[in-house]
Amino acid sequence: MQISMTALRFKPTLLAALVATSVFQSAWAVEPFVLKDIRVEGLQRADAGTVFASLPFRVGDTYTDDKGAAGLRSLFATGLFKDVRIQIDGNVVVVVVEERPVISRVEFVGTKEFDKEALVKALKDVGIGEGQPFDRALADRAEQELKRQYLTRSLYGVEVVTTITPAERNRVNVTFTVTEGEITKIKSIRITGNQAFTESTLLSQLDLTTGGWLTWYTKSDQYARSKLNADLETLKSYYLNRGYLEFKIESAQVAISPDKQDISIAINVSEGPRYVVTGVKLEGDYLGKEGAFRQLVSIKPGEAYRADTVAATIKAFTERFAAFGYAFARVDFRPELDREKGQAVAVLVAQPQRRVYVRRVNVAGNSRTRDEVIRREFRQFEAAWYDGQKIKLSRDRVDRLGYFKQVNIDTVEVPGTADQVDLTITVEEKPTGNLMLGAGFSSAEKFTLTGSIKQDNVFGTGNYLGVEVNTSKYNRTIVVSTVDPYFTDAGVSRSYDVFYRTSRPLSTQGGDYKIVTPGAAVRFGVPFTEYDTVFFGAGVEQTEIKGDVGLPVSYRRHRDIFGEQSLSVPLTVGWARDARDSTIAPTQGRYQRVNLEVGAAGDTRYVRGDYQAQQYLPLTNRFTIGLNGEVGYGRGLAGKPYPVFKNFYAGGLGTVRGFEQSSLGPVDIEGAYVGGNRRINLNAELYVPFPGAGNDRTLRMFGYADAGNVWGEDEKLKLSDMRASVGFGISWVSPVGPLKLSYGKPIRYKDQDKIQKLQFQIGTAF
Structure with a gap:
């Protein structure tokens, strides 16, 4: 016998527990009594000790309706049972259970895009795996998870049908039949609202493209939301680095064709006026070294506003503050705009906060490389004043080892102190x-x-x-x-x-x-x-x-x-x-x-x-x-x-x-x-x-x-x-x-x- 599951169902566990509790309280109310014995009936695979451990009462305890209701809820919460009943036989409590079937085998039919091991791992994360109790609601979640995996590969037309086949000894085989369909490709990308630059110029800045003779390798014609978000940031940076300080992306709409084979992307932008920087002001506290900070300014009056020069200046300022031990210095950019003339004054407001020193340096993520290999590259020492330049040098030295894909250093305040921080260097190992x-x-x-x-x-x-x-x-x-x-x-x-x-x-x-x-x-x-x-x-x-x-x-x-x-x-x-x-x-x-x-x-x-x-x-x-x-x-x-x-x-x-x-x-x-x-x-x-x-x-x-x-x-x-x-x-x-x-x-x-x-x-x- 096979049961095909294609529609969403209510999860039965909570519902059954509520119904059972309600029925128990209304129809099976009993006077409290002292328990002489507890029996369990209906077990096939589960251990009786699991049942006894879930019950809030023991032999010799006074049994009450409240304890019985709590026992039902606890047993349903294990996820092992499809039905649980408590019957009273004199001074004996009889727990009658009906076990959920156990998944004997998980199979995939029609999967070409993914290895079986990757899909098995993805389904285990939602509770479907060999040896685990079967739940129809979990099977529906597994279908959705499989579809989500395929969406990451631009296979929007994927169809998944779950087939449950009963086996002996209250077991079931779960088979997912997948029709992958064709990869959904980007058919068109349109940008509207642009006046300063042509659409072709803006499109050339994006990583996402329509089909081309090399897209089989680059896969740039396969849509992903993360890729689109990255392209929108690229588009924004393009405008902000050419004077358009108030540039905004009004909307980014993605439409998929009825046959789920084509995707159209429409991006609407608002350019705003182009601004030229006429001056740079420094406000706030610069530790009495305003002249030294001003030498770090890369914003050039007389030129169009460039977001990258503003970011570079802020970064240089914060690094200089960090070199003096001010790990949490803030530098804000507050432009003064003259929209009629298209002019802007760059105002940099500095707040150095407080000076701190490093209490401890921690190393994380090194599953293969020994701690000492990383630590010996550090130039920032424990119990020394925080020095941003030494910390950056330390990060660069660890990165130059060539053993890691990524190297990051996080600064964490020590709870209960105002002048201490911990540094955590997190690495991601790579084959060397x-x-x-x-x-x-x-x-x-x-x-x-x-x-x-x-x-x-x-x-x-x-x-x-x-x-x-x-x-x-x-x-x-x-x-x-x-x-x-x-x-x-x-x-x-x-x-x-x-x-x-x-x-x-x-x-x-x-x-x-x-x-x-x-x-x-x-x-x-x-x-x-x-x-x-x-x-x-x-x-x-x-x-x-x-x-x-x-x-x-x-x-x-x-x-x-x-x-x-x-x-x-x-x-x-x-x-x-x-x-x-x-x-x-x-x-x-x-x-x-x-x-x-x-x-x-x-x-x-x-x-x-x-x-x-x-x-x-x-x-x-x-x-x-x-x-x-x-x-x-x-x-x-x-x-x-x-x-x-x-x-x-x-x-x-x-x-x-x-x-x-x-x-x-x-x-x-x-x-x-x-x-x-x-x-x-x-x-x-x-x-x-x-x-x-x-x-x-x-x-x-x-x-x-x-x-x-x-x-x-x-x-x-x-x-x-x-x-x-x-x-x-x-x-x-x-x-x-x-x-x-x-x-x-x-x-x-x-x-x-x-x-x-x-x-x-x-x-x-x-």
């Missing part, structure tokens, strides 16, 4: 493993693959562990690295590298030779400022040249001088500063690094240095220019030649795209590309929104221009030898890391150069 892949195809190497597996937060300790592998025909490498960022309490880091490299320069002639280099290194990083780190370390490398057929002359010369095996003991020192706003998809900021390596002991003596700088410039909120420059230089010391295996290389990914990897520079008489002791590398990229992707920065197009080369010791460095290429590509922040697919064309090259137009990489910016 990283997979990096790079590949290319050429006639010489065919398909080559490089990759690495890294874990930046091993076992929540904050330590780094990485394995890098290169399967290239000419360069095979395996490197195991580990870093302890807090080797000392002062923040000095320590890293170990163990590697085994087998390489052979790219050659047109082939050969059976190879250069094998096992080695190890240790390096320490000393933070000199909050943003600058100096590195120094030492290593040991043994280089062995195996084989002879096709061996380049430069390697043959090295073997003649140092033998088949040569030992190097390089000492390294370096400096790095990273001020980019993102390491994955930066839009502004600068990154710099310098590295110097000196062969101070062993068979070889040399010095090798390189410098790299990156600069990102936002042209608009959607267009960004990225610039990268790198120079390198090496030479031999103590009258010994510069080791050929320390040469720089150019061409391919990370240098000059459009040319095969490591194919630029000097060519040995054996046809091998052996690199050089000097390198120049320049890159420029212009990022633009991907057509149809709206403001999504995870998917962008770019055009690039690269230039560079390497020069040997016997060559004169001439800029006329520089190779150059231009091209375009796609940048996507994929689940496994940033991906770049580029197609390039050399514009400055020589006939002997090896061309590789199509290349891609995952895991690096340039």
